[in-house]
Amino acid sequence: MDTTTTLAELTGNIATVGYGLATLGPGIGLGILIGKTVEGMARQPEVAGQLRTTMFIGVAFVELLALLGIVAGFLF
Amino acid sequence: MPCARTRSRPRHADHDDRELLLSTIATITQFAASGEDGGFHPPSISEFFPTAIFFEDTIFEFNRIMLVRVVAAVVLIWLFVLAARRAKLVPGRGQNIAEMALDFVRVQIADEILGHNARKYLPMLTTIFFAILAFNITGVIPFLNIAGTSLFGLPVLLALWVYVVYLGSGMKKFGLVGFLKVSLFPAGVPWFLYVLITPIEILQVFVFRPVTLALRLTANMIAGHLLLVLCFSATNFFFVEATGALKAMGVVSLAAGFGFTLFEMLVAGLQAYVFTLLAAVYISMSIEEEH
Numbered sequence: 001m002d003t004t005t006t007l008a009e010l011t012g013n014i015a016t017v018g019y020g021l022a023t024l025g026p027g028i029g030l031g032i033l034i035g036k037t038v039e040g041m042a043r044q045p046e047v048a049g050q051l052r053t054t055m056f057i058g059v060a061f062v063e064l065l066a067l068l069g070i071v072a073g074f075l076f
Numbered sequence: 077m078p079c080a081r082t083r084s085r086p087r088h089a090d091h092d093d094r095e096l097l098l099s100t101i102a103t104i105t106q107f108a109a110s111g112e113d114g115g116f117h118p119p120s121i122s123e124f125f126p127t128a129i130f131f132e133d134t135i136f137e138f139n140r141i142m143l144v145r146v147v148a149a150v151v152l153i154w155l156f157v158l159a160a161r162r163a164k165l166v167p168g169r170g171q172n173i174a175e176m177a178l179d180f181v182r183v184q185i186a187d188e189i190l191g192h193n194a195r196k197y198l199p200m201l202t203t204i205f206f207a208i209l210a211f212n213i214t215g216v217i218p219f220l221n222i223a224g225t226s227l228f229g230l231p232v233l234l235a236l237w238v239y240v241v242y243l244g245s246g247m248k249k250f251g252l253v254g255f256l257k258v259s260l261f262p263a264g265v266p267w268f269l270y271v272l273i274t275p276i277e278i279l280q281v282f283v284f285r286p287v288t289l290a291l292r293l294t295a296n297m298i299a300g301h302l303l304l305v306l307c308f309s310a311t312n313f314f315f316v317e318a319t320g321a322l323k324a325m326g327v328v329s330l331a332a333g334f335g336f337t338l339f340e341m342l343v344a345g346l347q348a349y350v351f352t353l354l355a356a357v358y359i360s361m362s363i364e365e366e367h
Contacts, residue, residue: 053188057357060350064288067295074121074298 015073022069029062116313119305124227144214145224152210181205189356197359205352212344215301216337226297235290238355246362285358296347300340307333
């Protein structure tokens with residue numbers, strides 16, 4: 001008796017799902033990061049330049065996580 | 077030995093040459109040609125490993141991406157020579173643009189991050205910024221169509237430069253032991269936390285910083301190029317092969333392609349900025365007393 005029957009079949013690469021998951025965290029991170037920076041700029045427009053620079057440094061680190069998702073899809 | 081191998085298959089090599097000429101002239105042409113055998117061809121990572129033009133199978137293998145890099149470097153140098161050759165006190169239009177661009181790096185990156193130390197590192201930061209900008213922007217220039225930085229080698233070279241400079245200048249300022257003490261044992265932390273912090277800092281300073289610098293740039297350019305290829309090869313598929321209502325989808329993917337081209341221009345500038353900014357941040361972290 002073969003108890004394993006195929007009810008539905010899915011073709012394609014699971015890496016696409018993985019990348020979808022990999023974007024979630026950085027997406028939330030970028031939202032918080034940029035939102036807070038905008039908030040800070042609105043409160044204190046005089047330090048806007050400094051905030052922007054700091055924001056870009058943070059964005060670079062957060063964005064890297066999403067990019068690692070892309071690279072991982074190609075590597076493994 | 078490699079030469080003998082190349083010579084033993086002249087017919088094949090000839091065919092490759094012709095195909096390569098096509099792909100060198102325009103990537104688009106290549107897609108049009110590959111669309112003939114039916115079906116939709118999504119882009120793959122093999123985009124970044126085109127067939128060689130010269131010196132096939134040697135370590136000096138010269139392919140399309142190398143050619144793009146050479147073109148970008150020559151154009152960059154030529155533009156600056158042109159701007160600087162007849163530099164005057166009251167700048168003309170070309171000199172004005174060059175000065176604005178150079179000023180951006182000096183004011184927005186070097187002075188902002190490094191303060192009074194900026195002068196010493198300004199030439200390096202400026203070189204890195206404009207080199208990356210030039211190599212990135214080739215990704216959206218018609219007939220070049222691939223970013224020079226989309227292969228790992230070039231970003232690694234630039235990241236190594238930054239790595240050597242920030243380690244070197246830190247050690248020059250504090251001495252080897254002093255530098256390790258300043259950067260691995262941050263002040264103002266209870267001593268038992270060093271068990272946790274020091275290994276993380278070792279990884280940060282010696283591994284993660286240079287690796288992430290190079291990886292960020294490369295991955296951005298790879299992703300950007302694949303996006304553009306996807307949009308335009310989908311457009312080709314919809315217009316040439318699809319029937320009925322699907323044909324209209326080609327308009328959407330073509331518009332998306334143009335949109336992403338503009339986006340890639342933004343990314344090219346932004347990545348050059350981010351790379352240079354982080355280089356400045358890493359240098360300032362290793363030469364400042366407190367951080």
